[in-house]
Amino acid sequence: MTIQSRSGPIPVHVITGFLGSGKSTLIRHLVAHKPHEERWAIVINEFGRVGIDQAMVEADDDVIVKALPGGCMCCQLSFVLQASLVNLLHRYRPDRLIIEPSGLGHPAGLLDLLRGEAFAGALQVHEVIALLDPRRLEDPRSREHDTFQDQLLMADGVALTMTDLASSAQRQAGWRYLEAMWPPKRWVLEAEHGRMPMSLLLAGHQHLREVETSDRHGAEAHHALRDAAPAIALEEFRYREPSPGQPVCESGEALGHASLGWRWHPDDRFSLDALTMFLDRMPATLRVKGVMHTDDGWKLYNRAGGCTTLTSTAWRRDSRLELIGLQAGLPEREPLESRLAACLLDAEAMGAR
Numbered sequence: 001m002t003i004q005s006r007s008g009p010i011p012v013h014v015i016t017g018f019l020g021s022g023k024s025t026l027i028r029h030l031v032a033h034k035p036h037e038e039r040w041a042i043v044i045n046e047f048g049r050v051g052i053d054q055a056m057v058e059a060d061d062d063v064i065v066k067a068l069p070g071g072c073m074c075c076q077l078s079f080v081l082q083a084s085l086v087n088l089l090h091r092y093r094p095d096r097l098i099i100e101p102s103g104l105g106h107p108a109g110l111l112d113l114l115r116g117e118a119f120a121g122a123l124q125v126h127e128v129i130a131l132l133d134p135r136r137l138e139d140p141r142s143r144e145h146d147t148f149q150d151q152l153l154m155a156d157g158v159a160l161t162m163t164d165l166a167s168s169a170q171r172q173a174g175w176r177y178l179e180a181m182w183p184p185k186r187w188v189l190e191a192e193h194g195r196m197p198m199s200l201l202l203a204g205h206q207h208l209r210e211v212e213t214s215d216r217h218g219a220e221a222h223h224a225l226r227d228a229a230p231a232i233a234l235e236e237f238r239y240r241e242p243s244p245g246q247p248v249c250e251s252g253e254a255l256g257h258a259s260l261g262w263r264w265h266p267d268d269r270f271s272l273d274a275l276t277m278f279l280d281r282m283p284a285t286l287r288v289k290g291v292m293h294t295d296d297g298w299k300l301y302n303r304a305g306g307c308t309t310l311t312s313t314a315w316r317r318d319s320r321l322e323l324i325g326l327q328a329g330l331p332e333r334e335p336l337e338s339r340l341a342a343c344l345l346d347a348e349a350m351g352a353r
Helices: 024-033 076-090 105-116 132-138 146-153 169-178 196-206 213-227 271-280 333-342 345-352
Strands: 010-015 040-045 063-068 098-102 122-133 157-160 185-189 249-254 257-264 289-292 298-304 307-312 319-328
Touching: 010 105, 024 040, 024 098, 040 076, 040 122, 076 105, 098 257, 105 122, 105 146, 105 257, 122 146, 122 169, 132 169, 157 333, 169 185, 257 333, 271 289, 271 298, 271 333
Parallel strands: 010 098, 010 122, 040 063, 040 098, 122 157, 157 185
Antiparallel strands: 249 257, 257 319, 289 298, 289 319, 298 307
């Protein structure tokens, strides 16, 4: 299907929220209901270095998904993001751009970049949407975290997520917390299972100040995108290809949290029963997500806020697993690798089935 590129600046939607707030789930819902005539580009930044969230959103001819793992695009990776966006916009000419920062990312630097001179006339930031799991407000480590507070303060609108898991009292506390913020939010809604009205995304910019652009300004932006360098492919950033039977391990620390993750060759397969049994027994304080090749096909495992889901996925590039938690609460690497290796299926045994 041929999709005509839009005229004028490309609308940009920033969807932020603390770790495990359901950003990828909400974006998947939006993609499933997007206008057929639009081509979307989705840029996903993850705190961890393995890069799993991109597997949660299926790419297509009219949905381009790019990942930027291993840091925060709002600060450490701002130069890489700028160069990558130039490459992305010039190559695909999307009608709409959605950016999902890391759950630990402060959105200020990102917004400064998007609204800065480099993208003047080419991008127009629409509403900044923050997600809030109201149960987080009962945890002082989250509630008192500067990034947690600033993500909500800087948002134009807030979607309450995980409401099916929250009690009535927790939901009401979430509403009260948001209603007390100044300046007040343009809107607040409950987005159970990540469902947010598409009309809100498409019409949200009507409440914002119109940005004046001229033909000359648009032409200058076009040439800036064409001539800018370097061109960095987001999904290839810091990627190391795993070999069969030899997973690649990545780890990182920032903002009081740590990540530990692995990538396996796509030929490596896991016993789904053994793997899920092991992952389900992980400490409840850990954020656990993975996309794995199993004896029951490719599966997406996602555990956040006490809720675990296991679904099929179209991802086929490699198997990935990531653990995120407080630095002092992350398990030791070596015992985990031994347990994960025990969940792998023997290739010869599988061939004899």
